[in-house]
Amino acid sequence: MHVLKLIFKNAFRHKLRTFLTVLGVTIAILAFGLLRTVISAWYAGVEASSASRLVTRNAVSLIFPLPLSYREKIRQIEGVKGVSYGTWFGGIYIDEKNFFANYAMEPKTYLEMYPEIIIPPDHMAAFLRDRKGAVAGRKLVERFGWKIGDIITLKGTIFPGNWDFVLRGIYRGRDNTVDETAFFFQWDYLNETLKKAGRSWTGQVGWYLIVIRDPGIAADVSLRIDKTFKNSLAETLTETEKAFQLSFIAMSEAIVIAIQLVSFVIIFIIMAVVANTMAMTARERIGEYAVFKTLGFGGLHISGLIFGESMVITMTGGVLGILLTFPAAKIFSETLSAYFPVFNVATETIYMDIAASFLVASIAGIFPAWRAVNIRIADGLRRIG
Amino acid sequence: MSSRPLIVRIRNLFKSYRRGSQMLPVLNDISLDIEEAEFMALMGPSGSGKTTLLNLIAGIDRADSGTITVGGLDITTLSETELAGWRANHVGFIFQFYNLIPVLTAFENVELPLLLSGLSKKERISHVETALRMVNLSDRMDHYPGQLSGGQQQRVAIARAVVTDPTILVADEPTGDLDRVSAEDILELMERLVHELGKTVIMVTHDPRAANKAHVISHLDKGVLNARPQADF
Numbered sequence A: 001m002h003v004l005k006l007i008f009k010n011a012f013r014h015k016l017r018t019f020l021t022v023l024g025v026t027i028a029i030l031a032f033g034l035l036r037t038v039i040s041a042w043y044a045g046v047e048a049s050s051a052s053r054l055v056t057r058n059a060v061s062l063i064f065p066l067p068l069s070y071r072e073k074i075r076q077i078e079g080v081k082g083v084s085y086g087t088w089f090g091g092i093y094i095d096e097k098n099f100f101a102n103y104a105m106e107p108k109t110y111l112e113m114y115p116e117i118i119i120p121p122d123h124m125a126a127f128l129r130d131r132k133g134a135v136a137g138r139k140l141v142e143r144f145g146w147k148i149g150d151i152i153t154l155k156g157t158i159f160p161g162n163w164d165f166v167l168r169g170i171y172r173g174r175d176n177t178v179d180e181t182a183f184f185f186q187w188d189y190l191n192e193t194l195k196k197a198g199r200s201w202t203g204q205v206g207w208y209l210i211v212i213r214d215p216g217i218a219a220d221v222s223l224r225i226d227k228t229f230k231n232s233l234a235e236t237l238t239e240t241e242k243a244f245q246l247s248f249i250a251m252s253e254a255i256v257i258a259i260q261l262v263s264f265v266i267i268f269i270i271m272a273v274v275a276n277t278m279a280m281t282a283r284e285r286i287g288e289y290a291v292f293k294t295l296g297f298g299g300l301h302i303s304g305l306i307f308g309e310s311m312v313i314t315m316t317g318g319v320l321g322i323l324l325t326f327p328a329a330k331i332f333s334e335t336l337s338a339y340f341p342v343f344n345v346a347t348e349t350i351y352m353d354i355a356a357s358f359l360v361a362s363i364a365g366i367f368p369a370w371r372a373v374n375i376r377i378a379d380g381l382r383r384i385g
Numbered sequence B: 001m002s003s004r005p006l007i008v009r010i011r012n013l014f015k016s017y018r019r020g021s022q023m024l025p026v027l028n029d030i031s032l033d034i035e036e037a038e039f040m041a042l043m044g045p046s047g048s049g050k051t052t053l054l055n056l057i058a059g060i061d062r063a064d065s066g067t068i069t070v071g072g073l074d075i076t077t078l079s080e081t082e083l084a085g086w087r088a089n090h091v092g093f094i095f096q097f098y099n100l101i102p103v104l105t106a107f108e109n110v111e112l113p114l115l116l117s118g119l120s121k122k123e124r125i126s127h128v129e130t131a132l133r134m135v136n137l138s139d140r141m142d143h144y145p146g147q148l149s150g151g152q153q154q155r156v157a158i159a160r161a162v163v164t165d166p167t168i169l170v171a172d173e174p175t176g177d178l179d180r181v182s183a184e185d186i187l188e189l190m191e192r193l194v195h196e197l198g199k200t201v202i203m204v205t206h207d208p209r210a211a212n213k214a215h216v217i218s219h220l221d222k223g224v225l226n227a228r229p230q231a232d233f
């Protein structure tokens, strides 16, 4: 006879109670995993950003542009390997709830700086040929059922009017950390249209994207760029892409902290649930444990039985919860792709699930084990009958 | 009276329980000798301290003072861990309510005390089979306690008690929960343990018929003991 067998038999002695507890753990671990995934999705842009890319923007605010003439000056600054630029377009596709990122950019140089964005060569050629051409991410295309050659109309918010684009390319991410829900088109098209209409923002860009020779010199190059434009009409603020992404997230940091808190509260609650189950179980079996002790089994054996049972119940729920996290995250990612372009269950999340399950099982076993080990045998035996 | 060696030797044993601020004396200067292969019945009114005395002899409770020597070893000097090891090797327990583990089969219940013995799997199997054959339950090895009658469960419990070949067997009202026929059965089995295997049995009982099977009947009343050998012993 194996001790493990006894532990398993004990764990499933009260079928309904064990089932409910396992269900509770499953749901808790699932919820915990999804919340942790939401948090990592929040930081996905930061994680995916490269340490050798800098972003230069207007020092006052992102809503103010920079002149295109800065491009040449930046290119000449020591340590700069390449310069490109883009402008946030902020167009709406049919309805506001269809939100996705869309911006104008200088096609050749911009995409060279993003090796993680993969466009088939024929798509790329078609995109470059068509002034009104646009490229969209694979997930975005799937979401709206677009096809190559479709005319996509965006309603301008910053730049009023209806803007027609022709879908010329579909890009994929090099790996699953790349946002596949963005939409971009040629900056020249934006600029010429604005010029024709006699609007502001002509010859202006929203940001410069800079590739540097080596991530180690990011701080120096940033300083040099900003110094160059000091006391000019449009002073600049240069930071790494990572810092740039973080500055967006900083605005919603409170929400992230709240989610983090809730995720730990869930673990805390399930700890109480499992602890209650284990306490009930151990109370009922105090006589049995007394019999074990009578036969000569020691405190280690008894605690082993109790912790083992706690582990079996919690780990069953934990494993089920982890397994369910993947399909649940997939459904989440499909319905929330507008908010979380990258929604992957991280390996760290699984580690945290396992750690949380272990913690719950251990803590739930402490009190019952302590009681069972310390009760006097004679008293334990008196409980029977 | 007899020249058989002493297996249990109790001298000046005191035990009291604390109830609130009051001390409740239960055993008051008990001295007792039990010979090897003796079948002793311990009788007395409810609350007289029979279970308490049995527990002290079996090493699952602690006396306030006095000595309990079992097989030459004064067990009052042992630590908790030493005592647990000693119980595993030297004491077989039979309880009123059988106290089998409900999720284990008859076979596994009997095997339980052997898990601490360091015997190989093969040796354990042969020991368990021998013990179950002795209590005449070879055909019920795979039954769970819930699938056995009270008398059968008590026989499994007896097999569990003897499987380690202990020095003494202690039984606290082993027939208290059984009908007459099953009780007869169990008592016969205990007699056989004494006569055929030379076991020393200390049995607490309320039943005079059960006590009559014993060689010696000790009466415990208000914490004081008086022994009286059976006429035919």
Ligand SMILES: Nc1ncnc2c1ncn2[C@@H]1O[C@H](COP(=O)(O)OP(=O)(O)OP(=O)(O)O)[C@@H](O)[C@H]1O
Pocket: A379, B017, B018, B019, B024, B026, B044, B045, B046, B047, B048, B049, B050, B051, B052, B053
């Ligand atoms: N843990 C305890 N705490 C306090 N008092 C106790 C404890 N255990 C037993 N007693 C008291 O000690 C006395 C003797 O108890 P014990 O169980 O030994 O009696 P008994 O002779 O076995 O009785 P019965 O025939 O009813 O089983 C009783 O008065 C009982 O209430």
Ligand SMILES: [Mg+2]
Pocket: B050, B051, B052, B172
């Ligand atoms: Mg009693």
